[in-house]
Amino acid sequence: MKLNAIISLLAIVLLSxxxxxxxxxxxxxxxxxxxxxxxxxxxxxxxxxxxxKDAVTVLSAPEKGEPxxxxxxxxxxxxxxxxxxxxxxxxxxxxxIFGSIKKTMKLVSYDDTxxxxxxxxxxxxxxxRVDPDRYFIVLAARxxxxxxxxxxxxxxxxxxxxxxxxxxxxxxxxxxxxxxxGTVPPDIYKKYFAEARNDSETxxxxxxxxxxxxxxxxxxxxxxxxxxxxxxxxxxxxxxxxDPTALNNILVVKAVTExxxxxxxxxxxxxxxxxxxDDWITFNLGSAYVPFYYFKELRKRNEAxxxxxxxxxxxxxxxxxxxx
Amino acid sequence: xxxxxxGACPLVTTVMKRTYRDLKDRMGKDLFFYxxxxxxxxxxxxxxxxxxxxxxxxxxxxxxxxxxxYDIETIRFRLFNMGHIGVDTDFAMHSGTFRIVNDxxxxxxxxxxxxxxxxxxxxxxxxxxxxxxxxxxxYAQKLQASINRDVKKYGYRREF
Numbered sequence: 001m002k003l004n005a006i007i008s009l010l011a012i013v014l015l016s017x018x019x020x021x022x023x024x025x026x027x028x029x030x031x032x033x034x035x036x037x038x039x040x041x042x043x044x045x046x047x048x049x050x051x052x053k054d055a056v057t058v059l060s061a062p063e064k065g066e067p068x069x070x071x072x073x074x075x076x077x078x079x080x081x082x083x084x085x086x087x088x089x090x091x092x093x094x095x096x097i098f099g100s101i102k103k104t105m106k107l108v109s110y111d112d113t114x115x116x117x118x119x120x121x122x123x124x125x126x127x128x129r130v131d132p133d134r135y136f137i138v139l140a141a142r143x144x145x146x147x148x149x150x151x152x153x154x155x156x157x158x159x160x161x162x163x164x165x166x167x168x169x170x171x172x173x174x175x176x177x178x179x180x181x182g183t184v185p186p187d188i189y190k191k192y193f194a195e196a197r198n199d200s201e202t203x204x205x206x207x208x209x210x211x212x213x214x215x216x217x218x219x220x221x222x223x224x225x226x227x228x229x230x231x232x233x234x235x236x237x238x239x240x241x242x243d244p245t246a247l248n249n250i251l252v253v254k255a256v257t258e259x260x261x262x263x264x265x266x267x268x269x270x271x272x273x274x275x276x277x278d279d280w281i282t283f284n285l286g287s288a289y290v291p292f293y294y295f296k297e298l299r300k301r302n303e304a305x306x307x308x309x310x311x312x313x314x315x316x317x318x319x320x321x322x323x324x
Numbered sequence: 325x326x327x328x329x330x331g332a333c334p335l336v337t338t339v340m341k342r343t344y345r346d347l348k349d350r351m352g353k354d355l356f357f358y359x360x361x362x363x364x365x366x367x368x369x370x371x372x373x374x375x376x377x378x379x380x381x382x383x384x385x386x387x388x389x390x391x392x393x394y395d396i397e398t399i400r401f402r403l404f405n406m407g408h409i410g411v412d413t414d415f416a417m418h419s420g421t422f423r424i425v426n427d428x429x430x431x432x433x434x435x436x437x438x439x440x441x442x443x444x445x446x447x448x449x450x451x452x453x454x455x456x457x458x459x460x461x462x463y464a465q466k467l468q469a470s471i472n473r474d475v476k477k478y479g480y481r482r483e484f
Binding site: 222225226231233235241247250254274275282 | 394397398401402405407408409410411412413414
């Protein structure tokens, strides 16, 4: 009996996050895979196509006509102190890369859409990512849909490939039985693309880049997994003294929007940080209202980049929505 | 905690080290410490091993853990959330507590990381299995002896 008691006693002493961490620095991930363009002159450009293994194909890209292959090479990204520092190239076949058989290019800087690099004997040049697909984020919210006067609030990320949109949406939405939290079904989210009709609705539609899309999609997929596995971060009202669904939804909208600026200050974000001097929304409003006013504030701050109704409908044809 | 933390982590590790010393006879037998990295992307098992060795806390029954970021985030919220997003999403505004769990008695408690040693030990003792009347007698006698020593020395009961 005593032995049992001793064996079954499991005292876990855990330490919560105890870090005096300053504001997180901007961090851009580095991924060469894909096509990059170096604009040599208004009419002349070079394309670099990096595959996921170790090969790069160099093509001339005249203003008119098809790109022509001019060289092939093997490449390797060289890290220094755990960060990408340079890229070495070794030409394959009879071709030359940057005029040599071997060349190492120093990475000066990089962000979501471009790389600035220094090539010995050539100088500093800027490459921009070439992507045939387009990406969008839509932040939609309404007030007055539910019994407590709150409403749907969810982000949608859209990939437009070959004219066919693939849409992922997650958050609080109006289901038949009332408020629901989870993956928003297509027949629901379709109603929220349109421009806000009055003050109790808000919609912000922005074009984003591939990396921003991937990061936002990753947040949505992680929350879908949490929903399916019963691993939502806030679970019971007793634990939080607040509405756990509302708190979870704030975490979703906060993470999705803040990940857009992970690499650079691209979007004019509102500081949803619960610091009284910065954040009037969480100071004045209950948790269930926060996403609506947050989206409204983001719309105000990013009005110039908001895609108007007609243009958006031309871009994203809803009948073509691809189902996942 | 995390390996490259130079703020509160080393201080809290020192508090845990003191607690470990006081409970040494039980450590690794019926009592275990788990220090979980909140930066799993940076902290490999080797980095945490190095952290433990540097602070002389690579000890039996004290585990430094890292893992999948998704799992750690779930554990962090389930064990330490304060019901306030401003606090729960900011590593700098931590709850600063130890979680004390006994799965056999379904006891879930906590102690402030910077509370007195006596307080932390008492909180851990609350997680112990229920005592038999005979064990209570022994416990009560020890406690009374401690009180008597305090009263004799200071004129009042010092430690609660």
